[in-house]
Amino acid sequence: MSAALELISEQGFHKAPMSRIADKAGVGAGTIYLYFESKDMLIKTLYRELENEIMTAIQKGYPESESFRERFIHIWTSLLRYFIANPLHFRYLEQYHNSPYGVSMRRDRILSKTGDSSIFIDLFEEGVSSHTVKDLPIIMLFALAFGPMVFLARDHTLALIKLQDAHIVQAATAYWEAIENK
Amino acid sequence: MSAALELISEQGFHKAPMSRIADKAGVGAGTIYLYFESKDMLIKTLYRELENEIMTAIQKGYPESESFRERFIHIWTSLLRYFIANPLHFRYLEQYHNSPYGVSMRRDRILSKTGDSSIFIDLFEEGVSSHTVKDLPIIMLFALAFGPMVFLARDHTLALIKLQDAHIVQAATAYWEAIENK
Amino acid sequence: MSAALELISEQGFHKAPMSRIADKAGVGAGTIYLYFESKDMLIKTLYRELENEIMTAIQKGYPESESFRERFIHIWTSLLRYFIANPLHFRYLEQYHNSPYGVSMRRDRILSKTGDSSIFIDLFEEGVSSHTVKDLPIIMLFALAFGPMVFLARDHTLALIKLQDAHIVQAATAYWEAIENK
Amino acid sequence: MSAALELISEQGFHKAPMSRIADKAGVGAGTIYLYFESKDMLIKTLYRELENEIMTAIQKGYPESESFRERFIHIWTSLLRYFIANPLHFRYLEQYHNSPYGVSMRRDRILSKTGDSSIFIDLFEEGVSSHTVKDLPIIMLFALAFGPMVFLARDHTLALIKLQDAHIVQAATAYWEAIENK
DNA sequence: TATGAATGAGACTTCATTCAT
DNA sequence: AATGAATGAAGTCTCATTCAT
Structure with a gap:
C-alpha cells in the first residue's frame, strides 16, 4: 500500500x-x-486507510468543551497541517476524488450522511442551529470552509507557496469571518 | 471537440x-x-477554447469604474454562474487541472504570471496595494477566493445542491468578508 | 515522380x-x-523510368567496334559515374531492389533473360564464348562485375569515401583482372 | 527471435x-x-546475435600463421559458405543493412573503426602496408572484396544459381587477382 | 481534371489479471 | 503463501485509397 x-x-x-x-x-x-481483489480494491482500501488516519489526526487534541469557534478552527488547522505534513496523502486524496470512484463516493456519502465527513456535518449543524454561523445550507458551509483549505494545500504541495504557520492561522481566521454570523 | x-x-x-x-x-x-496532432493536442486545444470562452463571459458587463468590491464580486459571481450554466465545461476544467497537463501548466502560469489568470492577479495586486483587501500573498488570496467557488460549482454540478441566485450572492458576500481589510 | x-x-x-x-x-x-493506379504502380513506374535513363547513359559513347575489354570498361565506368552523378537514382534503385518488388522482378528477369539487363548478359556471353573472360556462369560474372560497383557507389553515396575519377579507373582495371581469362 | x-x-x-x-x-x-523493449530492439538484438555467430564461424579454422593470401581466402570463403548454409541469416542482414538502422550503424562503425568489421579492416591494413595488395583506400578494398560475395550469396539465396564448392573457390581466386599487388 | 477531407484497417505497445510452479 | 511469465484486449496513431465537390 x-x-x-x-x-x-x-x-x-x-x-x-x-x-x-x-x-x-x-x-x-x-x-x-x-x-486485494483488484486494482480498484487496492485503491479504495488505501483511500479508506488514509481517511482513517486523517480522522485520527483531527481528533487529537480536539477541544471538546471549548467554544464553537475554537473547535472549528482546531479542525480546520489540523487538517491543513496534516496535508502539509503528508503531501503524498493529500495528493492521493486529490487523485482519488477526481476519478470515477471519488465522484460517486462523494455523492453517496453526502446524500446518505454517512462516512467520516459526518463529523463535519454535525459540527456545522450545531453551528447553524445555535446561530453561531450563517444560516446557509450545510453543503455551502462545507464548500466555503474546505474549498480554500484544499486550494492552499494544493499550492503548498506544488511548491507554489511555502505556507508558514502564521499563514495557516491567518487563513483560518479569515475564513471564520466568512461564515461567522455577525 | x-x-x-x-x-x-x-x-x-x-x-x-x-x-x-x-x-x-x-x-x-x-x-x-x-x-489535432494527437490526443494531447485535442485536450489542450479544447482547454484553451473553454478558457477563452470563460474570459469573455467574465468581461461581459465588467464594472470598470466601480469600486474594487463591486468588480471583485462581479468576477466571482460571473465565474460561478458560468460554471453553473455550463457544467460540462466546469467538469472538463477540473479533469484537466487534475492531470499532468494541468499541474505543469498551473505552475508555469502562476510563476510566470502569464495566461489569462493574470487578470485576477492584477486585480488582487490592486486590492492589496490599496489596502482594500488583507495583506496576504496573492496565491493565498487566490486560494481563498476560488477555493470555495470551485467547491460550490462542483457540488452543484454533482447535483448535491441546487444553487439559487440568492445563494451565489450570499456566498460572494461571505467570501468578501473573508478577504476584506477591516 | x-x-x-x-x-x-x-x-x-x-x-x-x-x-x-x-x-x-x-x-x-x-x-x-x-x-498511377496505386502506390505500387508509382514505385514500379518510377523504377522503369530510371532504368531507361541509365541504359541511355550507358549507351552514350559506347565503343561498338572496340575490343571487348574496352567495351566492358566503358559500361562499368559509365554506370558507376552515373550513380555518382545521380545519387538519388542510385539510392532509389537500392531501396527498390531490397523490397518485395525488387526481389521478384530480379528473379523473373534473369530467368527469362528479358529486361534491359539482357545487354549485359549478351556482352558476357560474347566474352565467354570468345574465351576473353573466364568460363564461369553468366550470373557469377555478373555478380563479380557489379557487386564491387554497387558497393563503391553505396559508400560514395553515404559519404564514406569520395571517389575520384582515378579511383574509378583503378577499380575498373582491378575488376577486369578478376574476370579476364589469362 | x-x-x-x-x-x-x-x-x-x-x-x-x-x-x-x-x-x-x-x-x-x-x-x-x-x-525486447520494442520492435526496434528486437531487430537490433537479432542483428547482433547473427553477427556474433558469423564472426565465430569465420574464426573457426583461421590459418593464423599462413600467408596473407591464405588468410584472406579463408575469410572470404568462410563467409560465403556461411551465407549459403544460412540463407535466412543472409537475407536478414541484407534487410537490416538496407534500413535506417543499418545505414547509420554502417557509417558509425566504419568511421570509428569499431565493431566486428574491424577484423577485416586490420587484415586489409596489413595487406596494404606489406604491399601484398594494391595500394587503395581500405573502403575500396572492402567494397571490391565483399561486393561480389554479397551478390553471389544473394543470387544463390534467390535460387538463381546453385553455387558449388568449386564456384566458391574460383570466385575467391578471381577476386584475389583483382586486389593482388603484382 | 483536380482536389483533399474522410475513412478504417492495421501497426506498435501497455497493463490488469491469471495460473503453473 | 508467493511468484512472475504469459496473456490479449484495448489504446493511440498512420496512411493508402476513395469520392463528393
Whole structure:
C-alpha cells in the first residue's frame, strides 16, 4: 500500500501499473492479488486507510468543551497541517476524488450522511442551529470552509507557496469571518 | 471537440478513448487526426477554447469604474454562474487541472504570471496595494477566493445542491468578508 | 515522380506516404491516382523510368567496334559515374531492389533473360564464348562485375569515401583482372 | 527471435508485424515485450546475435600463421559458405543493412573503426602496408572484396544459381587477382 | 481534371489479471 | 503463501485509397 501511495501520488494513476507497484514493494505482481481483489480494491482500501488516519489526526487534541469557534478552527488547522505534513496523502486524496470512484463516493456519502465527513456535518449543524454561523445550507458551509483549505494545500504541495504557520492561522481566521454570523 | 468535451466531462479521460470520441462525433477515428496532432493536442486545444470562452463571459458587463468590491464580486459571481450554466465545461476544467497537463501548466502560469489568470492577479495586486483587501500573498488570496467557488460549482454540478441566485450572492458576500481589510 | 524519387531516396519507403509525396509535388493527394493506379504502380513506374535513363547513359559513347575489354570498361565506368552523378537514382534503385518488388522482378528477369539487363548478359556471353573472360556462369560474372560497383557507389553515396575519377579507373582495371581469362 | 528471423528474412520488415511474429512464435503479442523493449530492439538484438555467430564461424579454422593470401581466402570463403548454409541469416542482414538502422550503424562503425568489421579492416591494413595488395583506400578494398560475395550469396539465396564448392573457390581466386599487388 | 477531407484497417505497445510452479 | 511469465484486449496513431465537390 505504501508503494501504491508513493507511485500514485507522485505520478498519477496511469503511471502506476500494478507491475511497478509490485516492483517498488519488492513483491511479485501476483502477490498483490492475494491481499486485494483488484486494482480498484487496492485503491479504495488505501483511500479508506488514509481517511482513517486523517480522522485520527483531527481528533487529537480536539477541544471538546471549548467554544464553537475554537473547535472549528482546531479542525480546520489540523487538517491543513496534516496535508502539509503528508503531501503524498493529500495528493492521493486529490487523485482519488477526481476519478470515477471519488465522484460517486462523494455523492453517496453526502446524500446518505454517512462516512467520516459526518463529523463535519454535525459540527456545522450545531453551528447553524445555535446561530453561531450563517444560516446557509450545510453543503455551502462545507464548500466555503474546505474549498480554500484544499486550494492552499494544493499550492503548498506544488511548491507554489511555502505556507508558514502564521499563514495557516491567518487563513483560518479569515475564513471564520466568512461564515461567522455577525 | 464537443464530443470530446461530453465524454471527458462525464466519464473522465480514461473512459474517452479516441475511438469513442470519433463515434460520438460521427466521424472515422482517423479524421480527428486531421484537426489535432494527437490526443494531447485535442485536450489542450479544447482547454484553451473553454478558457477563452470563460474570459469573455467574465468581461461581459465588467464594472470598470466601480469600486474594487463591486468588480471583485462581479468576477466571482460571473465565474460561478458560468460554471453553473455550463457544467460540462466546469467538469472538463477540473479533469484537466487534475492531470499532468494541468499541474505543469498551473505552475508555469502562476510563476510566470502569464495566461489569462493574470487578470485576477492584477486585480488582487490592486486590492492589496490599496489596502482594500488583507495583506496576504496573492496565491493565498487566490486560494481563498476560488477555493470555495470551485467547491460550490462542483457540488452543484454533482447535483448535491441546487444553487439559487440568492445563494451565489450570499456566498460572494461571505467570501468578501473573508478577504476584506477591516 | 520526382517528388517520390526524392522522398523515397532520402528517407526510405516508409517515410514517404502518398500525402507527403503529393505535398512535395504540389498537387492534391487524389491527383496522383489519376496517373498511377496505386502506390505500387508509382514505385514500379518510377523504377522503369530510371532504368531507361541509365541504359541511355550507358549507351552514350559506347565503343561498338572496340575490343571487348574496352567495351566492358566503358559500361562499368559509365554506370558507376552515373550513380555518382545521380545519387538519388542510385539510392532509389537500392531501396527498390531490397523490397518485395525488387526481389521478384530480379528473379523473373534473369530467368527469362528479358529486361534491359539482357545487354549485359549478351556482352558476357560474347566474352565467354570468345574465351576473353573466364568460363564461369553468366550470373557469377555478373555478380563479380557489379557487386564491387554497387558497393563503391553505396559508400560514395553515404559519404564514406569520395571517389575520384582515378579511383574509378583503378577499380575498373582491378575488376577486369578478376574476370579476364589469362 | 527465430520467428522474427524467418518472417523478416522471407517477407521483409513491413510484412512482419509484431502480431505475426508472436503468432509464429506461438506466444501472445505482449510476451515479446517481456524480452525486447520494442520492435526496434528486437531487430537490433537479432542483428547482433547473427553477427556474433558469423564472426565465430569465420574464426573457426583461421590459418593464423599462413600467408596473407591464405588468410584472406579463408575469410572470404568462410563467409560465403556461411551465407549459403544460412540463407535466412543472409537475407536478414541484407534487410537490416538496407534500413535506417543499418545505414547509420554502417557509417558509425566504419568511421570509428569499431565493431566486428574491424577484423577485416586490420587484415586489409596489413595487406596494404606489406604491399601484398594494391595500394587503395581500405573502403575500396572492402567494397571490391565483399561486393561480389554479397551478390553471389544473394543470387544463390534467390535460387538463381546453385553455387558449388568449386564456384566458391574460383570466385575467391578471381577476386584475389583483382586486389593482388603484382 | 483536380482536389483533399474522410475513412478504417492495421501497426506498435501497455497493463490488469491469471495460473503453473 | 508467493511468484512472475504469459496473456490479449484495448489504446493511440498512420496512411493508402476513395469520392463528393
